[in-house]
Amino acid sequence: MELMSHSSAFLLPTIPPDHRPSLTYALVVLNQRLPRFTPLLWDCAHLHLCADGGANRVYDEMPLLFPDEDPSDVRSRYKPEVIKGDMDSVRKDVLDFYANLGTKVVDESQDQDTTDLHKCIEYIRDFKSDIDKSKICILVAGALGGRFDHEIGNINVLCRFSSMRIILLSDDCLIHLLPRTHHHEIHIQPSVEGPHCGLVPIGMPSRSTTTTGLQWDLDKTEMSFGGLISTSNIVKEEKITVRSDSDLLWTISIKKQ
Numbered sequence: 001m002e003l004m005s006h007s008s009a010f011l012l013p014t015i016p017p018d019h020r021p022s023l024t025y026a027l028v029v030l031n032q033r034l035p036r037f038t039p040l041l042w043d044c045a046h047l048h049l050c051a052d053g054g055a056n057r058v059y060d061e062m063p064l065l066f067p068d069e070d071p072s073d074v075r076s077r078y079k080p081e082v083i084k085g086d087m088d089s090v091r092k093d094v095l096d097f098y099a100n101l102g103t104k105v106v107d108e109s110q111d112q113d114t115t116d117l118h119k120c121i122e123y124i125r126d127f128k129s130d131i132d133k134s135k136i137c138i139l140v141a142g143a144l145g146g147r148f149d150h151e152i153g154n155i156n157v158l159c160r161f162s163s164m165r166i167i168l169l170s171d172d173c174l175i176h177l178l179p180r181t182h183h184h185e186i187h188i189q190p191s192v193e194g195p196h197c198g199l200v201p202i203g204m205p206s207r208s209t210t211t212t213g214l215q216w217d218l219d220k221t222e223m224s225f226g227g228l229i230s231t232s233n234i235v236k237e238e239k240i241t242v243r244s245d246s247d248l249l250w251t252i253s254i255k256k257q
């Protein structure tokens with residue numbers, strides 16, 4: 001089985017050369033308070049999408065992260081290439097502002113069966129480019145905390161698009177999928193993440209999961225909702241390995257600095 005490597009190097013203020021990822025990042029901003037490190041994510045991403053009301057957050061809150069700068073300078077610097085969604089949350093003044101700067105607006109108000117995040121992931125999946133799709137990693141800002149139906153909808157997107165690399169982020173933690181099709185190596189960035197972490201089976205129970213590098217390692221352990229799941233675990237090494245017969249969610253805390 002092939003090995004898949006994971007790293008949160010995108011959270012480092014400057015990515016050291018030996019950590020420079022072979023991945024190309026895309027950023028999706030959701031309609032939740034912007035995480036404080038959103039400018040870092042923005043700068044490392046090549047494509048920037050706002051899911052519907054996420055555009056209000058970029059317009060209103062990006063300038064607050066640069067209190068010494070003129071808000072209009074900040075707004076023109078952080079211009080999304082795309083705003084996509086059912087358009088029931090983005091304000092008209094915000095839509096007009098970005099449309100005038102050249103942002104592409106994709107109105108999918110007819111689709112009330114998929115979330116705005118889902119619509120944005122489809123846009124990136126179908127986006128015509130020379131970049132190898134398996135090398136794209138989608139960072140989703142503002143995906144956790146807040147309304148639980150939205151959170152669980154965001155986690156469902158990880159499962160709907162399980163062959164894509166998608167990382168859900170809030171100020172406090174990140175979550176991504178470890179698909180059962182691969183073995184996994186997670187390279188911890190101790191200056192910005194950990195030590196609290198969790199491994200949770202999603203979709204179906206795991207009959208066997210084995211890990212190294214955690215305080216409470218699993219050794220061909222069964223996990224299921226209603227039975228054992230690994231929460232409040234602690235990373236002990238800079239490299240964590242995970243092998244499982246089912247899809248798992250990996251979650252790790254983000255340091256406050």
Ligand SMILES: Nc1ncnc2c1ncn2[C@@H]1O[C@H](COP(=O)(O)OP(=O)(O)OP(=O)(O)O)[C@@H](O)[C@H]1O
Pocket residue numbers: 030031032051052053054085086088089090115116117118142143144145146147148150151153154
């Ligand atoms: N409180 C929240 N917690 C987590 N994610 C959120 C939250 N609010 C919004 N989102 C995410 O941001 C996206 C865009 O939000 P927006 O408010 O525009 O959605 P919406 O379709 O109007 O939602 P609803 O009509 O259910 O309130 C959502 O699809 C969701 O992924």
Ligand SMILES: Cc1ncc(C[n+]2csc(CCO)c2C)c(N)n1
Pocket residue numbers: 086111112113114115116
């Ligand atoms: C069974 C079922 N439950 C909820 C919704 C509602 N819904 C789900 S996604 C979405 C769009 C949000 O931007 C809306 C309104 C539905 N369609 N089908």
